[in-house]
Amino acid sequence: MNFDLAAFRAEFAFFDQNPDWVYLDNAATMHKPAAVVAAETEFYQKFNANVHRGAHQLSQQATQLFEQSRDTVAAYVNARSREEIIWCSGATAALNQLAFGLMGSVLQPGDRVLISAMEHHANIVPWQFHCQQHGVQLDVIPLTVNHQLDLAEFKRLLALKPKVVSVTQVSNVLGHIQPVAEMVQLAKAAGALTIIDGAQGVLLQQPDMQQLDCDFYVFSGHKIYGPTGIGVLYGRQETLELLKPLLYGGEMIQQVSFSGTTLNQLPYRLEAGTPNIAGAVGLAAALRWLQQWDQSAIALHKQQLLKQLYEGLAQLPGIELLSQSSKNAGIIAFNIEGEHHSDVAALLDQQQIAVRAGSHCAMPLFAAMHKNGAVRLSLAPYNTEQEIVRTLLAIKQVLEILHG
């Protein structure tokens, strides 16, 4: 299978504008292909209008574009219907909607919610806050020594009958791919609602909601070639109906009076206020653009880069690899022994290698690993073999400076 990397990379104006940089901070946010910028620009220039309520054809056009974007997402994730796709501002907003929205409706005092020690803060703190408010117990799946979810412990914790299980598909720090399909089945068998944080996992391969069979799945547009300020909350229709809206106002309302208010149907019930219309159109453009490429070729290329980087790192002295290379979505976390991650990142930055250092919004994971941070290299298909070579050389240089 041939992947025309040059053609793929040429879609990103960013690299023309920043030719000296190696961008390995893709897990933080990805660059945008021309199609995405063009779609937003076209929306503003030709079709700009508010959606749903306008009494004119311009509004109808905008509504159609907006709703077709929903269809695009629904098809992309293989939802059962368009009503299962809720627009939100990002994965964080979606997870907050879930934590807030399940309290009282599904979760009663004394009930349990199960998350993992590998979660991003966005899948921890909303639960902490709302669980505490509602007297719900928050349990945490611990890690094995290899920094994987401990499935034996997971099963033991499932026996406590959590009502909700919410886990990440891919660790945003380590890149480790979790067996979420299996976990969903186990959780379902134990009677729990299942939430998958797909912020990092949505890029693994085209996600299939009917196959994965989880109740909810969330992701952010900006981490899958799309705009900032837009994200998706997927939910099965029956389980979306269980959610108490987090935001009130606008299209989500059917009837308002001071004696009471009735809400609209899904998906509008969970979409308050003027949505990020241009963002939705841009995200749909990103997904359509992505589908034009050979997915397995893209994945293969990324895996090759990962292998090259991993093996290169493993050969360097004093490198402590926190990530494993197998079942890895394209992220490597490492430290240089005896050195602080921020010094390493600074010296890479000096060489125009963009990486991230710190605890990556996953402090509990670092606590579990007994580390206070790491350097993270996160790959995207637009990265090149030469960039990996340059990165490895740069890391060698860092070693020399630090140890010299």
Place this chain on the structure above:
Amino acid sequence: MNFDLAAFRAEFAFFDQNPDWVYLDNAATMHKPAAVVAAETEFYQKFNANVHRGAHQLSQQATQLFEQSRDTVAAYVNARSREEIIWCSGATAALNQLAFGLMGSVLQPGDRVLISAMEHHANIVPWQFHCQQHGVQLDVIPLTVNHQLDLAEFKRLLALKPKVVSVTQVSNVLGHIQPVAEMVQLAKAAGALTIIDGAQGVLLQQPDMQQLDCDFYVFSGHKIYGPTGIGVLYGRQETLELLKPLLYGGEMIQQVSFSGTTLNQLPYRLEAGTPNIAGAVGLAAALRWLQQWDQSAIALHKQQLLKQLYEGLAQLPGIELLSQSSKNAGIIAFNIEGEHHSDVAALLDQQQIAVRAGSHCAMPLFAAMHKNGAVRLSLAPYNTEQEIVRTLLAIKQVLEILHG
């Protein structure tokens, strides 16, 4: 004072792309000048990176752009400091943050919140929901026969000592400008926190937070020439500190462990997750662009259009004007006697006049007026005299069809 309308209008590609349309749905959303689209495009093409936590200069650049955008907004609204500007996805999200965030911290069971019968649903339903959950009483300032807020009733209701007063600066249906400065003073004297919904009012003139002296002020980017998916919650630092965050995760967190979490400082404490970076940059571009024009000339032009439209409508037979022309921000709501607003809007749409019909997310206002809807014409400075002439002719045509 000379206002070069042709030059102003030429900034909006939308009109080139849709030369046959008269767009009078500006209160729903406005069109975007080239500077806004260019700023978003430039951001994605040159500066795209996630903000705040990156260990590289690209992230620093993006952070600078993002934070400079905050400075632009802070200067635009004359905030005391940049920490008083919180990014959110729009006015609806901001009002929800306020209603949720004040419950428990400021509002205790038995306390009262005061809104008005003229509010947009976004300033009603969040209060209804959270007040009910927390045993807080929601009071409503009624209207006078002229569809203005009844200030005598306002004072009477203030005597009940509401802890929070939340009112709109401009009615989104009628265009009527409310005496919010006076109301803020009265409310403050009565010991209430004050919230101004500036979604429609932010365009009246450059808002001055230190002069208006309210505790909170909210608006949406897309209604002031900016992108969708971005808005602003302004708050005095002391009162922002009172807010319980609505969203958890990301930059708003300082320290997370499973035994507890500590939050970051303002403004980050109230900004969870990856923000709409491009949207913030776009909104700042909109404000900077707007400030290049002579504000009083713009306002004068809009007032002239309003006068022309209002007087033209008043001369037509069977037109029932719900709006008054004085102290009007540029919105006219009307009905044709005996006809349904949606028929009127449909026949205007047929003539490519884009208006809105219905209850405009302000059902309680219509209940108070004993109407079930209206046609709304909302003006922007890019509208022209000729467009008003065409609109008036189109309405005449509607009258002929309906009565013929």
Place this chain on the structure above:
Amino acid sequence: MSNLTLLMSQTEQALQNIKQQQLPLLTQTTDWQSKYRILMQLGKGLPSFSPELQRDELLIAGCDSKAWLLHEFDQDSSRHYWAFDSEARIIKGLVTLALCQLNGLSASELTQINFQQLFALQGLQQNLSPSRQNGLHAVIKTLSMQAGLLD
């Protein structure tokens, strides 16, 4: 109940008249003004619901004007009948147009109908405003459900 039967039969009769007298006019007219005039005339011909029939459970959600739809399945003839009313004149006219094509059909005849095309006749659809289209979709959805074509 007799109220209701009366309405159904009056509606059916009105539809017959409309088909004979007004529909041909609609086909012949070319300017949009006249089309809308005739459309609203059509609607006027259809009997209104009395206040006690304007019941909330007959309301069609999704129309921005109130609209009521009543359905009857005649067991003897195995045919479907509807009556319709709306506050807004254009939508009433459009649904009248649809009912001219639907009323009195059997279930199997109804399956032959392309519901999306009901208002496309006489080149009217491109002249339709979107809020009307939204409303019409809601009507179509309800009609099709009542005809047992959707569930």
Place this chain on the structure above:
Amino acid sequence: MSNLTLLMSQTEQALQNIKQQQLPLLTQTTDWQSKYRILMQLGKGLPSFSPELQRDELLIAGCDSKAWLLHEFDQDSSRHYWAFDSEARIIKGLVTLALCQLNGLSASELTQINFQQLFALQGLQQNLSPSRQNGLHAVIKTLSMQAGLLD
């Protein structure tokens, strides 16, 4: 308390050494690698905080590595003194550089200092990574507050 006094005086002494021996080197070097090497050397010269002095209330919020700053105002001489430590070497070096310029100044001398320029010396600023800049801003802010220049 004697722990603390010891740290302050050791720091002051270290700074004097650094100023004489290492700072000149930094000015002479041109390649970034050597600059960073010297910078980290500078930092190494500054005494570390003992575990009992690495107290949370001395932590500087906003640094992505842990960093502790201790301030002392000498009543007799009316001069300000600081001691600093950090987990990360580059930031420790940079703050050492700053303290070379600040330690032992009087309040009025401190007002003459352009705090934003503290790390701009020897053309280093453009070579600084942003997380370091963020951290440095936090340090500057704390330093200035302790010097009574901010409130």
